[in-house]
Amino acid sequence: MVHKEWLRYYTELPSRNADQSDNTLRYYKTLLGIDLAISQKDTADYTAMVAVHVFGFQESLKIYVDPIIINKRLTHKETLEEIEKTVKHLGGKHKVHVIVEDVGYQAAVIQYLDNNNYRVAGFKVHGMDKRARFVAVSHLFESRKVWLPQSTSKALAAQLVGFGIEKHDDLVDALxxxxxxxxAGDRPVGNQRAQVGMSYQEMFELQGWGENLDMNW
Known part of the structure; x- marks a missing residue:
């Protein structure tokens, strides 16, 4: 689904304070995707956290994966501590949009983050399997819109290229x-499209994604 030659790498993140009058440079949002493991057993998946910084839109869209990539087995307490530390690194709870798959045990984490004033959304898959979700976004890699950190993305790159073969795919799920x-916020719908300055909740409602996300943004 993603070929090795589709992957692009950067050595330094663009400034999030770049010229905001130029839409090709404009920084929009930072999102943190969290795929929680339900067990610490050796055979279980790892808890994965992958953050992205969004610049530009449509033709000029560029998505930079943050160098801080989490992929390890964590207790519930360690998970919450790791989320807090990562969100702080990314700019703070009022600036980072946190997305957590809303399944089983994960709901308790979503509720905790909500109660502690994080901008958190529970992501509902509605029966759509991992492969189908990955296929739906693979064109972003083919069109070279996703950039990975040169120094810290070895495991993520391996999971992207080896999806379905690699033992674990939790980093892919989070991304x-x-x-x-x-x-959902980047494509036009009829004569409407997401506007600069729109909240992600407004974008998702415009795109009809309300049924997938339980938002507190």
Missing amino acids: VMTLQCIL
Whole structure:
């Protein structure tokens, strides 16, 4: 689904304070996708956290994966501590949009983050499997709109290229959630499209994604 030659790498993140009058440079949002493991067993998936910074839109859209990529087995307490630390690094709870798959145990984490004033959304898959979700965003890699950090993305790149073969795919799951949300706010619908300055909730409602996200943004 994603070929190795589609992957693009950067050595330094663009400034989020760049010239805001130029839409090709304009910074819009930072999203943190979290795929929670339900077990710490050796055979279980890892908890994965992947953040992206969104610049430009449509033809000029560029998505930069943050260098801080989490992929490890964590207790519930460690998970909450890792989220807090990561969100702080990304700019703080009022600036980062947190997306957590809303399944089973994950609901408790979503509720905790909501109660603690994070901008959190529960992502509902509605029966759409991992492969289908990945296929739906793969064109972003083919069109070279997604950029990975050169120094810290080895595991993520391996999972992207080896999806379906690699033992774990939790980093892909976390990233795909953010990419699906970005796509929802980036495409026109009829004579309407997401406008600069729109909240992601307004974008999702415009795109008809309200049924996938339980938002507190």
